[in-house]
Amino acid sequence: MSAAPEGAAAPATTPAAAPTTTAAGTAERAESRKPVILAVDDDPQVLRAVRRDLRSAYGDRYRVLGASSAADALKILDSLDERGHDPALFLVDQRMPDVTGVEFLLEAVSRFPDARRVLLTAYAETDAAITAINRVRLDYYLLKPWDPPHERLFPVLDDLLSDWLATYRPAYDGIIVAGHLVSPGTHAVRDFFTRNGQPFRFLNVERDPEALTVIAAAQADAALPLVRFPDGSVLAAPTDTELAQRLGLATTASRPHYECVIVGAGPAGLxxxxxxxxxxxxxxxxxxxxxxxxxxxxxxxxxxxxxxSGLSGGDLTRRATIQASRFGAEILHPVEVVSLTRDDPAKILTLADGTEISAETVLLATGVSYNRLEAPGADRFEGAGLYYGAATTESSACISQHVFIVGGANSAGQAAVHFAKYAARVTILVRAASLDASMSRYLIDEIDRTPNIEVKVRTTVTALHGGEHLERITLHDADTGGDREVPARFMFTFIGARPHTDWLAGVVERDEYGFVLTGSDLIANGGELPAEWSLERAPYPLETSVPGVFAAGDVRAHSVKRVASGVGEGAMAVSLIHRYRSMG
Ligand SMILES: Cc1cc2nc3c(=O)[nH]c(=O)nc-3n(C[C@H](O)[C@H](O)[C@H](O)COP(=O)(O)OP(=O)(O)OC[C@H]3O[C@@H](n4cnc5c(N)ncnc54)[C@H](O)[C@@H]3O)c2cc1C
Known part of the structure; x- marks a missing residue:
């Protein structure tokens, strides 16, 4: 059993923080991380020959070490033990002056029980072989000489090393999350790390014995999930704010007033x-x-x-965040803005923790989020089988599963294509009669080409059922009028879009759905400006009903809901902010 690495998790051998060093130093460190093959033989010529052959075949993936006595070999084991390095295979001469190969292997396997064991001998010592097989679970008994090695040595070792590799889990010194695979709390923590591009490794407490070591390090009654940091400290069921503090993310502003405050760091805000x-x-x-x-x-x-060739949202975000920071923008998260008040000409933004920040200009770029599924059971299974978006966070949990995707827009199509790489089967559930009106052609074509994706049109989810997590859903077929229950452990919904603007009610004008009105949209049919508009001039494009407060991206009424449009509007908003600052 092994820990499943997360979609965005680092390779298990990623070092926590690599110190700056020379290329030679880096190569040396990489070499020292390779698993070890240890050859032990008291005959220097044989030892040299065996090491040469081993290096030629395995040197790129393994560190080949040699010892000319059992005592030296034990010292090597001590040092491997101390550094937490893993021997993959022992290749040991049976006849040595101080101790026999079997005696050495007895000691070695008591310390490294997973390493494979091969005994080398010049004689057909059947007794020794039987003893070794019984006492140290010998994997192979090899007669010297082993020439030619590609016929007599390598095929044996290839098999043993591939067995070893199948169960080998390299030591991992990064962040570990231990929790239930399907649970809202675990999902929230994994989602936080994934969104923040923070590598971590997930251990399923129901299946992974390694999770016990994390549980042992926490307080007896600690709630799951547990997050263990490289220094050994453990947080139980942490909030986003606790995780952000632990990761050293900036959550407080460095000054009380800014010329431009941007609320929301999606594509438009970035x-x-x-x-x-x-x-x-x-x-x-x-x-x-x-x-x-x-x-x-x-x-x-x-x-x-x-x-x-496309780029992932994670890559786009990382590049844009670095770019904005490089120019001197301060980026705080997770920090929610809960109110906007006018203190003309300044604007005051209040954060969830009560902090107030003053701004000369504000850009609202708070985007949209998915509508909640309106079906009995939806609240109960959120994060426990039912997810809103979150395709990249949960992809590794869905390996070989049947995944349901609800929605017919591009985001749903993209998620289906993504899950098809992991899941056994993906079913897209669409209310409409086809995807044609709602999804881009390139995605429809990709779905058609992907054999494990099926599309069920005129189908809606009417109920969710299960115990601790989602187990079944009821599907309603609009053509037949029939309902049927099908097994479902993972369902991802991508329906509708709701703007995040409740906190702006009564401050800026919004349309009936909550999208922020800007520019000419603010002027009523009779040509009148909103009552609260205090200037002679008309609002600039992207300017809201409050002078100096702009909106860009998905949150803006009638905007095109696309990355490129959000980016374009974000850039354009800044030129309008300059105009406002110079001309009022
Ligand atoms: C899965 C998926 C795939 C997509 N694929 C594509 C694609 O391939 N091509 C394409 O063109 N478009 C795609 N889109 C659409 C595209 O991502 C959006 O149009 C775009 O992200 C909108 O950018 P935005 O900056 O306006 O808002 P958002 O991306 O919604 O960002 C808004 C940000 O504001 C933050 N926020 C909200 N309220 C507050 C508050 N009160 N205080 C502080 N912060 C707040 C949110 O946390 C969020 O980070 C996809 C969307 C999804 C969900």
Whole structure:
């Protein structure tokens, strides 16, 4: 049994923090991390020959060490033990002056029980072989000489090493999350790390024995999930804020007033951050979750200009965040803005913890989030089989599973194509009669080409059932009017979009759905400006009903809901902010 690495998790051998060093030092460290093959023989010529052969065949993947006596070999084991390094295979001469090969192997396997054991001998010592097989569970008994090695030595060792590799889990010194595979708390923690591009390894407490070591390090009654950090400290069921503090993410602003405060760090906010900071405005960006917004959760954005093979939302976010920071923008997350008040000409933003930040101009780039599924059971199974978006966070949990995707827009299509790489089967459930009206052609074609994706049209989910996690869903067929219950452990919904604007009610004008009105949309049919508009001039494009407060991206009424449009509007908003600052 092994820990399943997360979608965004680092390879299990990723070092926590690599110190800066020379290329030679880096190569030396990489070499020292390879698993070890240890050859032990008291005849120097034989030892030299065996090491040469082993290096030629395995040197690229294994560190080949040699010892000319059992005593020297035990010292090597001591040092491997101390450094937490793993021997993969012992190749040991049976007849040595101090102790026999079997005696050495007895000691060696008591310390490294997973390593494979091969005994070398010049004689057909059947007794020794039987003893070794019984006492040390010998894997192979090899007669010297082993020439030619590619016929007599390597095939044997290839098999043994491949067996060893199948169960080998390299020591991992990064962040570990131990919890139930399907649980809201575990999902929230994994989602936080995934969104923040923080590598981690997940251990399933129901299946993974290694999880016990993490549980042992926590307090007896600690709630799951547990998060163990490289220094050994453990947080039980941590909140996003606790995790952010532990990771050293910035959550407090460095000054009380900024020329430009951007609320929301999705594509629109990030683009605005890059342009605002690069053009010299003191810039603060605030995001209630993590930079990237919806785009950050996308597995592959294929229609963004300049990336012909597509790029993942994680990559786009990381690049944009670095770019904005490099120009001097401050990015705080997870930090939620809960109110906007006017203190003309300044605007005051209040954060969830009560902190107030003053701004000369504000850009609202708070995007949208998915509508909640309206079906009995939906609340109960959120995070426990029912997920909103989160395709990249949960992909490894869905290996060989049947995944249901609800929705007919591009985000649903993209998620289906993504899951098809992991899951045994993906079923897209669409209310409409086809995907044609709601999904881009390139995605429809990709879905058609992918054999393990099926599309069920005119189908809706009407109920969710299960115990601790989702087990079944009821599907309603609009053509036949019939309902049927089908097994379902993983369902991801990508339906509708709700703007995050409740906190702006009564401050800026919004449409009936909550999208923020800007520019000419603010002027009523009779040509009147909103009552609270205090200036002679009409609002600039992207300007809201409060002078100096702009909106960009998905949150803006009538905007095109695309990454490129969000980026374009974010960039454009900054030029309008300059106009506002110079002309009022
Ligand atoms: C899975 C998926 C795949 C997609 N794929 C594509 C694609 O391939 N091509 C494409 O063009 N488009 C795609 N889209 C659409 C695209 O991602 C969105 O149009 C785009 O992200 C909108 O950007 P935005 O900055 O306006 O808002 P968002 O990306 O929604 O970002 C808004 C941010 O504001 C933050 N926020 C909200 N309220 C507050 C608050 N009160 N305080 C602080 N922060 C707050 C949120 O946490 C969020 O990070 C996809 C969307 C999804 C969900």
């Amino acid at each position: 683009a605005a951050g890059v342009y605002s900071a690069s053009e010299g405005l003191s810039t603060l960006m605030l995001d209630s979750r993590a930079p990237g917004g919806q785009a950050g959760t996308s597995s592959l954005i294929e229609n963004y200009l300049g990336f012909p």
